[in-house]
Amino acid sequence: MTKVLEVVDISKYYIHKTGWLPGKKICALEPISFSLERGETLAIMGETGSGKSTIAKLIAGAEVPSQGDIFLNGQRLDPHNYRQRCQHIRMIFQDALRSLNPETSVGAQLAEPLHFNTDWDQEKKTSHVVETLRKVGLLPDHYNFYPHMLSSGQQQRVCIARAIILEPQIIVADEAFVALDPSIRAQIINLMLDLQQDMGISFIFVTHSAEIVKHIADKILIMHHGRLIEFGTTEALIKNPQQELTKNLLHAESKHNVLTHSTIQE
Numbered sequence: 001m002t003k004v005l006e007v008v009d010i011s012k013y014y015i016h017k018t019g020w021l022p023g024k025k026i027c028a029l030e031p032i033s034f035s036l037e038r039g040e041t042l043a044i045m046g047e048t049g050s051g052k053s054t055i056a057k058l059i060a061g062a063e064v065p066s067q068g069d070i071f072l073n074g075q076r077l078d079p080h081n082y083r084q085r086c087q088h089i090r091m092i093f094q095d096a097l098r099s100l101n102p103e104t105s106v107g108a109q110l111a112e113p114l115h116f117n118t119d120w121d122q123e124k125k126t127s128h129v130v131e132t133l134r135k136v137g138l139l140p141d142h143y144n145f146y147p148h149m150l151s152s153g154q155q156q157r158v159c160i161a162r163a164i165i166l167e168p169q170i171i172v173a174d175e176a177f178v179a180l181d182p183s184i185r186a187q188i189i190n191l192m193l194d195l196q197q198d199m200g201i202s203f204i205f206v207t208h209s210a211e212i213v214k215h216i217a218d219k220i221l222i223m224h225h226g227r228l229i230e231f232g233t234t235e236a237l238i239k240n241p242q243q244e245l246t247k248n249l250l251h252a253e254s255k256h257n258v259l260t261h262s263t264i265q266e
């Protein structure tokens with residue numbers, strides 16, 4: 001397999017300033033390193049505030065690391081050049097409706113990245129948008145719909161369409177499916193797995209759900225207080241966890257009935 005992403009010693013500190021006092025340095029993420037192969041799925045787990053979203057944002061370019069480097073196919077990504085990476089690394093957020101523009105049609109929102117990143121004519125852009133709608137299980141008619149006219153599952157499909165429209169190498173999903181009904185969530189996760197197989201995309205999922213992780217992840221990274229405490233294959237971490245937290249996170253009974261057994265079998 002080919003190494004698509006390499007994260008080398010990235011860390012993130014924030015300065016909390018209150019009044020006249022000197023700012024207090026808050027460490028959101030201590031230096032961590034890991035890599036991801038093409039077509040592989042990495043799950044990031046940990047308790048609240050452990051630094052999971054910080055890693056997701058640093059990889060997607062939404063935040064700049066305090067130190068360290070990120071390499072895509074061996075090429076160092078400039079943390080200040082969002083355009084360089086937005087074609088190759090896309091992010092999907094938890095709140096689908098809020099991440100879509102309510103005043104722009106679905107088709108126009110999907111065509112937008114094509115205006116900025118291709119020199120295609122209008123006809124080619126439209127046919128690529130329609131083809132992408134089909135890939136995520138939507139219809140050509142949805143081109144002219146506005147986000148509020150769609151169900152929550154369809155809105156998340158539009159977000160996935162927007163994420164794949166430039167045929168990226170990596171998709172980062174930060175608790176992207178937590179708000180969906182269990183049956184819709186299972187459909188969306190199966191859609192992501194189909195897209196991964198067709199397009200060879202690598203995924204990074206931030207999630208609290210042991211069921212989702214066991215269903216989709218090849219590797220798991222466990223975070224605790226901004227530190228990576230365990231990293232390995234899903235099989236190894238389930239069979240032989242080295243940390244109590246890993247055991248608790250992976251063997252916790254689902255509180256939310258995230259995926260039912262029948263949907264996992266799909």
Ligand SMILES: Nc1ncnc2c1ncn2[C@@H]1O[C@H](COP(=O)(O)OP(=O)(O)OP(=O)(O)O)[C@@H](O)[C@H]1O
Pocket residue numbers: 014026027028029046047048049050051052053054055
């Ligand atoms: N913009 C920011 N300014 C200051 N501190 C921040 C900022 N973003 C995150 N932090 C702090 O960094 C730490 C890690 O936050 P992060 O959002 O990465 O955690 P998380 O594991 O994703 O949590 P959750 O599961 O609740 O989303 C937390 O202590 C948080 O308060």
